[in-house]
Amino acid sequence: MVAAATAQVGSPPVKEATPWRRFRRRMLSNRFGMGALLVLLVLVLAGVLSPIVAPHPPGDANFATVFQHPGTVGYVLGTDNLGRDILSRVLYGIRASLEVGVLAVLIAFVIGVPSGLLAGAFRTADVIASRGTDLLLAFPFLIMAIGVAAILGPSLMIAAVAIGIGAVPSILRVMRVETARIISLDYVTAARAQGAGTLRILSHYVLPNAASSLIVRATVIMPGAILGESTLSFLGLGIQPPMPSLGGMLADAQQYAEQAPWMAVVPGAAIVLICLSFNTLGDALRDALDLQVVSRD
């Protein structure tokens, strides 16, 4: 972003030089990034449209068709121990995983962005925020999720809330560092000299300039949240049956590993595909936006 800002000020108004153009050119030329974007679009569409595109209702048990191999006519990815179509269940599972991922990221942003802004701008808020993140980090996410699920009962929403809260420190840190960095730049001092208040500086100067870091961070949190959801559902603490979830399908598959290995392979591969696409897209965005390598904390 520093490079982008100086390029804007320093170079003559050549068409090629705007940050957006450069970002678009770099992004379009990144084959892996574009591939990941394409896969993600397909997965999101498949998930959102799962009630329409799924060949069978996901809960439809049929004891005449149990343990069909993948490739069977009508059951492309095979069937499970109850004769349910695995493709349909995976499509619904992808939808549920994406829902939890999006909800968790939203929750992390709603709490993490304002507190990170305050922590970066005010000394007192910084002290409170860093003690708060220490406290959150001292409760490993799973232990916290288990506790919340025990108090309120397991569900998709509870899983999303627990995962979202667990991701707050990550957003808060990025926001705090970005705020402290941007607030000390000359053009913010200039704005202040013109009479802009702290609130205006935070909302009109800091937030837009931190957007790219936040977007990249979201692409890192998303796969983490989806892995977390699948873990919770696997343990029986996330999405509850009969609602299909990728983690829940894997829990079922444990018993039938020898008879029906595809029951264990297909949902797991779906999780890997979603997460791999997000991680690859995140890398491509980071390269195109010229951000430094950030760890996955």
Next chain:
Amino acid sequence: MLRRFLIKFGQGLLTVFLASIVVFLAIRALPGDPAETMAGEDQNPAVIAAIRARLGLDKPMPEQYLLYMWHALHGDFGTSISSRVPVSTLLGQTLPVTLQLTVLTMVCGGIVGMLMGSVGAYWRGQWPEWLSSVLSLVGLSVPHFWLAMLAIIYVGTTMRLFPVSGYTPLHESLGGNIGHLIVPALILGSALAAVLMRQTRANMLDAFGAEYILAVRAKGASESRVVIGHALRNSLVVAVTILGLELGGLLSGAAVIEQIFGLPGIGRLAINAVFSRDYPVVQGVVLVVAVSYVAISLLLDVLYTVLDPRIRVGG
């Protein structure tokens, strides 16, 4: 340096104190009265009142908290409701397993991650770099429990390469202990290795372009000395920071891995305790995990200071 350590120590104590209050309140927000659960079939009000009095549940909340903490400081975390065993005994049995798993994971993940990261940076633009990028992306994208499942089903059970379940204590047999823990540690360490791989590669690339490496090369140092003695050494500091940041995730992951591999660790204890509403156990586990987390972070912080002289001198 001492001042820095004392500040960190004080912050750690504060975190543990706040954590204990959160846990105490959260446990009391759980539905169901433990006294009624313990009274069993016989829901005699007098019996319930007696149990409440014995557990100290009839006292005001702040007093209950102080009593709990007082006892906890003396190693008494109450008694498990389901097994009637003192919670301290359960913790004493399970904590070593989890700590061993976590340490072994850090070692495995650390070695694999830093090695692959260095390899990727050294052979930049060639196939080793490509391999290390792909491996790190995959490592970040694969659910641990799925890897564990596949490992048990297709490698453990079919090929019988490693024991798929159970645990041998360290004092009985070192080989048996590592034999039971190595596969869980490798699986749990995959994400850690992936994160370290990326960070190490980035740091090493920076280092190879830096002037001090040019100076070392000009001095005629051997290639291995340049890479290991200088470039990698500076990456160690960042690696230790990352270990600290990944610690919470590691402890979470340990719970799932323990559950799948049948390791009698603290995570498994916690999951089972939540399902059976065994609140003294949950409270004890969370408190001990929070204390361990703070203690390990503090330890890593000290290590960090030792590794990076700039911090040591700067105070």
